[in-house]
Amino acid sequence: MFIFFSGTYVSSIVFFFPTNNFTNRHNWVWSLCAVFGQNSDETRPFYQCNFKIRLFRFVHKFGHPILQILPEECDLLCTHPMFGPESGKDGWTDLTFMYDMVRIRDQHLCSSFLQIFSTEGCKMLEMTCEEHDRLAARSQFLTHTIGRILVEMEVESTPIDTKGFQKLVQVKESSAKDSFDLFSGLFIHNRFARQQMKNLEVAIEKLQERSKELQDPIISKL
Structure with a gap:
């Protein structure tokens, strides 16, 4: 699933599934929610598209190799919300949201993205993917x-x-x-x-x- 953030608020998120029309958009924030075991060849073309991409969202150390194929102008933020449908069904207050600012130059945009989760009460925890x-x-x-x-x-x-x-x-x-x-x-x-x-x-x-x-x-x- 590819999630396009047209602004800094949850209400302005647009979901793309399937991704047929995604490549026609000029995106500021692109959240690629990768499934375990997903073939990297399936998503590789999207990394190299000439988008106005500023921020990526990934899980685990899997995100680091993407730096080798991402355009230089793209920032990379690896995240892992440490909760799921069951533990988060009644809200995200005090639930841990881990993140690693692997390559961030647009600090304002990155902070705006993370604020979505901190505003919901998540316990924000910065640490390396390793x-x-x-x-x-x-x-x-x-x-x-x-x-x-x-x-x-x-x-x-x-x-x-x-x-x-x-x-x-x-x-x-x-x-x-x-x-x-x-x-x-x-x-x-x-x-x-x-x-x-x-x-x-x-x-x-x-x-x-x-x-x-x-x-x-x-x-x-x-």
């Missing part, structure tokens, strides 16, 4: 992984649920609402995610070993 990906692997990806494991285990509520288990069920249900493409994208496109997966496997193996060590003396006494 740091974002590292932290996201330890939080967002790990949460989705645990949720997917619980989905595969077909975990359900019971009459004797503890508070801790109720939270696990919530994680499972939240993960089940997201597509598997999201999970695979978090794994494939974040190089830190692979290490987190290995850490999880090692942790499970350690728990199994410790349980076996405690179990063996008991069994030997039987």
Whole structure:
């Protein structure tokens, strides 16, 4: 989906889907919301169009290679709203909006764009894409992984649920609402995610070993 901002207010956003008529517009702000796994060849022609493009919006470290093909006059802003349809359905107050001003020369335009989210109450957090990906692997990806494991285990509520288990069920249900493409994208496109997966496997193996060590003396006494 390509989003054209003709001004600095949400009310002046025009959505283009499909993108047939997009190339005929003179755009100040172009928000390219890339889907995980999307073929870069599908979007490459748009990077090189002779538009009045001043600002890009992208997610994850995937945005940095775009600098190699973007025209010099284009600014690049990488962002990641750390919320979705479920967590943001009642408003964006206190929800984190991460951004990285990779190449920004038009500070006024960039600030106007970010103000859309800060005005809605988002907690604005500036950090590099590299740091974002590292932290996201330890939080967002790990949460989705645990949720997917619980989905595969077909975990359900019971009459004797503890508070801790109720939270696990919530994680499972939240993960089940997201597509598997999201999970695979978090794994494939974040190089830190692979290490987190290995850490999880090692942790499970350690728990199994410790349980076996405690179990063996008991069994030997039987």
